[in-house]
Amino acid sequence: MAGLCLTYTSKGDKYAFILDGNQIDQEDFSGASIYLDACFVLAFLDLDDNRRPEVARALDVWSDYTGVILGVSNHTVAEVINRLFQIKVLGALEVYHQNNKLINQTSNGFKKLSPDQKNRLLDLDGAKFLYRLAKREDIIRLYNKNINVSVNVMELIKLAKKDEANRHILEIFYRDAINTFELFIQNMTDELWFETVEILDSTADISYPAAKVFMQQFQLDITDSFHLAIAHENNYNYLATLDGDFVNTFYSRSSTLTTKIIKVA
Template structure:
């Protein structure tokens, strides 16, 4: 068992009193996804922190942008799912689903772009598997560039993505946590480059670890298995990695 990586079976031995904890994007997105089997594990971690006095939550500006972007893509996928199901079955969406669709012209344009690429099979498969294999970033970019008349309709989805993150942050604060949004400087950038080579981490994982350290965090909570490696174990002990799912 790795000394600096905390797995579920050793959580009871951790002292979270007045701890500063860095949350990564995967952890935050898990909190938002009711269908993610790991959500109860994420909630358990927050409950443990809540039961400890004075715990402080740190989220970096990189995490904020990553989470909002992923929320936005999820919204677009949901819009496509609802609109294609409606067109395929003729069954009108629920009131909640209609609110998510927003401007029907924009929703239809997103769907039509995929059809224009002769990828209706992807939409049909999406209905049965829940997995969409068409690149959402490419889809949105194509709408902006080729269908400017519907571009304003995307604003509703961006607003919803931002508000979803704001509400998540507020929910965490209402649990009694002081939530800090940290920003990186040239120093963090240089240190992250060093961490990339030293610990064989992807650049985004390296900057997360650096931001946790420079913001005085004792723990970084993640579902990312990249931190579980011998390079980290042998060369680094400033921040403990909590992996709720081993």
């Protein structure tokens, strides 16, 4: 496992294998392979994330070069779709809570919602079912002057699945989370003209041993360690992330990792 260690060249507090968002303008990405972790993808999909402009800029820079391949792993896919599912459930609950009286006590109240509110509500029956269940089980919490809601989404979903008569209502939330991710993949090739987006598998006999090494040596959590292991295993030139845990002083001096880390924002 010696080849999994990293070396660094000190440049003040910078390391030769770590690029920040400003340094990507000086890098030649022609024919490069760039692995995207989950936080990178989620920041791009969240229009309210203050890091999104930097993520979008990075994608624009890379798309100007020919032959650039983007990669995500099965771990990235799972993290992103799971988080999207939770965001969509929370968004629907929040819109329903904020417009409860309008929807239920006003004639044609649903039609008076804005297009953005309808989009976040996703499905009126589904939002109503989940909201009432969360209230009944006393697992919904209000904050910011009772405007916003907080709930353990996965606990709520487990309770909802026990209702055999209504659990089919959940299908739209699962479907929309998947569609959002797949649309992101499609847009990378159709709109930004990347050559392809690969979905990479992790292999138990390579990825797991490598991830263990990264976790122990570099004090990364196991999720980050798997992302780095898969990028390295597939000979990717870069790993793009927003996670500051990748930028630390615990890297070994004993050998070199060929995958550079781009800390975008």
